[in-house]
Amino acid sequence: MKPTMWKAHDPEEPIIPWWLAGAVIGLLLTLAVAISAPIGMSSEFAQMGGRLVSLIVPEAAKNPYWQGKLGVGWVTMIALGAFIGGALAALLTRKPSLEVPSLWAQRFGTNRLKRYFVAFVGGFIMLFGARLADGCTSGHMISGISQLALSSFIFAVTIFLTGVLMAKALYDWRRA
Amino acid sequence: MDIKTLLWGLLIGIAFGATLSLSGAASHRMIVNALRLKDLRLLKIIMTAIAVGTLGVTLLDAAGMAHLKIKPAYLLGVALGGALFGIGFALAGYCPGTCVVATAERKKDAFFVLLGGLLGATTFGLLYPVLEPVLIEPFNFGEVRVPNLLGISPLTMAVVLSALLLALAWLLPDRVGEQASAVSSPEAKKAA
Numbered sequence: 367m368k369p370t371m372w373k374a375h376d377p378e379e380p381i382i383p384w385w386l387a388g389a390v391i392g393l394l395l396t397l398a399v400a401i402s403a404p405i406g407m408s409s410e411f412a413q414m415g416g417r418l419v420s421l422i423v424p425e426a427a428k429n430p431y432w433q434g435k436l437g438v439g440w441v442t443m444i445a446l447g448a449f450i451g452g453a454l455a456a457l458l459t460r461k462p463s464l465e466v467p468s469l470w471a472q473r474f475g476t477n478r479l480k481r482y483f484v485a486f487v488g489g490f491i492m493l494f495g496a497r498l499a500d501g502c503t504s505g506h507m508i509s510g511i512s513q514l515a516l517s518s519f520i521f522a523v524t525i526f527l528t529g530v531l532m533a534k535a536l537y538d539w540r541r542a
Numbered sequence: 543m544d545i546k547t548l549l550w551g552l553l554i555g556i557a558f559g560a561t562l563s564l565s566g567a568a569s570h571r572m573i574v575n576a577l578r579l580k581d582l583r584l585l586k587i588i589m590t591a592i593a594v595g596t597l598g599v600t601l602l603d604a605a606g607m608a609h610l611k612i613k614p615a616y617l618l619g620v621a622l623g624g625a626l627f628g629i630g631f632a633l634a635g636y637c638p639g640t641c642v643v644a645t646a647e648r649k650k651d652a653f654f655v656l657l658g659g660l661l662g663a664t665t666f667g668l669l670y671p672v673l674e675p676v677l678i679e680p681f682n683f684g685e686v687r688v689p690n691l692l693g694i695s696p697l698t699m700a701v702v703l704s705a706l707l708l709a710l711a712w713l714l715p716d717r718v719g720e721q722a723s724a725v726s727s728p729e730a731k732k733a734a
Contacts, residue, residue, distance in 0.1 A: 377647065380566030384583045387565030388590020388711070394554050394561070395591070396598025399608050401550045402543075404599075405558060407639040408663065415664025431670035439543055440551045445642060447555015448562070452646030455563035463648035467570030467635060470651075482654040484633055489641065489658025490665075492630025496638055497666035498677065499623025500613050503637040504558075508588060510613050512595030514696055514703075516686040517615040524624030525631060532632035533577030 377456075377464045395509055403440045404513070406505030408496035410445040441505075473537055559643045568643040570635035570651070577632050580718050586711040593707040600700035616682035619673075634658070 380387070398405050416432035427436060455461070466481045474480060496502040499521050501510060507525070510518025565587055566572045575581035602608040613620075631637060634655040636644050641659060644652030666673070689699040 377649065378566065378569035378571040380564065380569075380572070380583065382561075382564045384565065384586040384716075385590055385711070387561050387567065388587045389594050390561045391558065391587070391591035392594020392596075392598060394558050395595040396602060398551075398554050399599050399610065400602055401554075401609070402547050403609050403611050405554065407637075407642065408659075411638060411659050411663035412667050415660050416667055418660075419664060419668070426668070429667060429670060430674075431667045438548070440547070443548050443551030444555040444558065447552040447557075448559030448639060448642050449555075449646045450552075451556035451559025451561075452563045452568065452643035453559075454556070455560040456647040459564070461563070461647055463650070465650050467574075467649070467651060469571040469574055470635070478650070481651050485635070485651040485654040486658035488630045488633030488635070489655035489660075490630070490662035492627050492634055492655075493638060493659035493662035494666050495623045495626030495628075495630055495662075497623070497663050498673070499620045499627060502627070502639065503588075504639045506613060508591050508595060509611075511592050511703075512599045513610050513612055514596065514600070514687045514689055514699055515612045515615070516683070516688050516691065517613040517620050519688060520615065520617065520620050521613075521624040521627075524621050525628035528625045528628030529577045529631045530579060530628075532629045533574055536632060537574060537578055 375460075375462065377461045378468060381459055391508065392512075395512055398444075399509075404505065404509035405444055406441045406501065406509065407445055407448070408493060408502035408505060410441045411493050412497050413439075413442065469537070558639075559646065562640055562643045563647055568636065568640040568647060568649070568652070570644075570649070573637070573640065574632065574635050581716070582714050582718065583716050586714060586716075589707040589711040593704040593711070596700045596707075597704045600696050604697060612685035612687060614682060614684050615686045616678050616680070618681055619677040622677060630662075 395405050413436060416426065416436050420427040420436065427433065466476050466478055470481055499506060501521065506518050506521045511522060562568045567584055567587055572581055572584050576584035599608055603610060634641065636652050636655045638659060641652045641655040645656050687696065689696045
């Protein structure tokens with residue numbers, strides 16, 4: 367395991383093996399379903415947005431999408447916990463911070479504004495899609511397929527198709 | 543929701559976030575190389591998670607102890623949402639959960655994914671009354687589970703699916719092709 371520990375200095379390399387991570391996530395999901403509900407993430411983006419909008423325009427809370435859902439709930443705690451857990455793990459393993467991801471820099475250069483702009487646009491499209499489909503990688507793909515939901519199989523296939531095409535188009539098709 | 547349940551949610555979230563961080567799943571390079579089908583470790587994490595999760599959840603359900611939340615199968619919205627998600631995923635290089643974790647790891651670009659995501663999710667919320675009759679109500683088959691469609695028991699399907707996913711995760715290589723290793727290791731990059 368020594369070489370793996372060394373790679374901890376690269377903030378984009380794993381410290382634990384894939385099978386351990388997969389097993390732990392599967393067990394956490396099982397525990398979550400035993401206690402209250404599956405693990406999710408993207409609905410908290412919409413809830414947080416709804417809280418902010420209703421601060422400015424109180425009528426927004428009456429939108430059927432947000433009505434009665436803006437309180438602190440299960441997914442709020444999962445999202446808050448994920449942030450704390452990520453920060454703790456990075457702190458304890460002394461993970462260095464990162465300005466621009468290495469693969470991006472290699473392909474598109476080290477201009478931060480360019481990367482942050484595309485990151486913002488990507489985040490917008492991704493979360494709009496997640497809310498339209500009613501879930502993300504955690505809530506739809508991992509939690510949804512684990513419940514054998516038809517919807518989640520459809521979701522997984524479509525994100526895989528467009529995700530692979532888009533990644534290939536960005537990083538492999540055009541010679542930068 | 544009572545405070546005890548909320549605390550459990552927080553603890554599970556902490557363990558989830560730490561696992562995503564330690565496993566490199568909150569890494570732009572690992573995510574994009576997974577979508578390029580060059581570094582398969584992330585796919586192997588997801589396959590193992592689903593395999594273990596499917597067995598765990600199905601056994602819980604059989605024991606009558608599961609709090610399931612089946613997503614409704616409205617074909618248009620789910621397929622279009624998934625298609626948009628994939629495009630955004632490749633552009634962002636993080637998913638909604640991993641952009642939260644990567645922000646906590648002080649990866650600056652992930653914070654912009656998070657901000658864009660907040661705006662995207664909020665925009666959907668604002669447009670929901672308009673989009674619902676067009677994309678969510680039509681072709682909505684409700685909370686359908688695949689074993690019910692196939693006429694088999696959930697346990698049978700769970701065992702078969704888990705075995706398949708575990709075998710696939712075990713058999714697939716970590717990396718495919720030469721370019722992936724060149725791109726994935728900083729040592730190789732320096733040497734080049």
